[in-house]
Amino acid sequence: MNQLAVNNVSLLFAVLLVVVAVVISAKEKLGLTRDIIYAVARTVIQLVIVGYILKYVFQLDHAVFTLAMCLFIIFNASRQAHKRNPHTNKQFMHSFVAIFTSTVITLAILIFSGSLAFIPSQVIPITGMIASNSMVAIGLCYKHMHTQFHDQRQQVLEKLALGADMKSAASPILTGSIRTGMQPTIDSAKTVGLVSLPGMMSGLIFAGVDPVHAIKYQIMVMFMLLSATSLGAFIAGYLSYKNYFNARLQLTI
Template identity: 60%
Template sequence: MSNLTVSNSTLMLGFSLVVVALIIGYVEKLRIDKDIIIGVIRAIVQLSIVGYILKFVIKADDIWLTLACFVIIVINASWNAGKRGNGIPKAFQSSLLAIFVGTTVTLGTLVLTGSIKFVPEQIVPVTGMIASNIMVAIGLCYRNMKQTYTDRHQQVLEKLALGADIKLASLDILRDSIKSGMQPTIDSIKTLGLVSLPGMMSGLIFAGVDPVKAIKYQIMVTFMLLASTSIGSIISCYLGYKQFFNDRKQLRDE
């Protein structure tokens, strides 16, 4: 095992790195000092609370507590994804279904194949990784759809006028939006090992695990995230695009 230790005193010393960001923000007059301070405080409080909760859940090793953590993570991720779809009706419901299905399918596959075990110390962190990745992908999908429907408003109207149904009229937008949700994950895959050493791999190496074994886990995570973003993006887009049309299948003006 690694001899790496992090004490309260080392964390205080590490705060100097935050000061660097504050100094840059102040010197360049970026007006982000307040956001940085609030963000750091929130991160410390939230992570501390989550740390003690996870300690209790892992020690209890109870299936219902594990499932409760799963539900909380999925709902929270859906809520945040829904906020990124501000202006799209039923964005939360669409996000909830997309994240639930994407997380369940991916997590279920990992458990059934024996890649991970149904124990809280594995299920909870992996659920968080999957749900957060889908959340980001859905946010990108929503942003792309809102912008593209605005930019191509006239084109969509013309397709509808020529007899196309709402799916055919929106097909190009759907494809672009799904691609936008998946693209960051695809781009990150291309640079794995060459530019970045991702969290799963780095964490295991820090913990003293053989780097070759750590790489195998990271490859598994790569497959996991690619599948989950694909599922989440396609579900959210195919549910979301319908909200841009009214009951008469007319494109909304707003």
């Protein structure tokens, strides 16, 4: 089996790839040089710390530590999704409930079906994949919802004036927001294998696994992500759209 060799010297040469981005930012005056350097520094520090933590958790192989690590991932994904909500009346629990529910349901199906074993080396990475994709979908849902409530404010007010309830008045915005959150995953599923060889499949191929065998894992991952993003966007959308109305059914934006 072929092994992918990445040593410290290789990583130093890989820094040249970052230099390319910095040069482009400086040359075109994009104002992103500081952000790129900061992002790279955070990437290195965070991954090194997480790498040592995961090594310890994997060796320990204890259910409590595995669940704690999964909950830590879900919490951080929820915090990032919450930050992406432009609405001033946003609530953290909406993001947390959406990501927690979508992650737990998807993980439970994979574990009980036998596709995934409840061991740290499998559960924790898959939890990260599910939570991160759900986070992105929820962030897109929040941004689209805020924009549409702002742009369609008059239409919503007219529906309310004509006797529509909160759900009916916001239904087109809610539907569009959930669709926006799900769309990137759907587009990715349409082009997988034709345009991109995603992370799970590429990682297995790098490790020397038969590409035909790696495809099965990637199919499982795509199904998993479609489930997670749809559940996450759906739950977050239905929980958060009510924040745009007060007790008198008046828009707060």
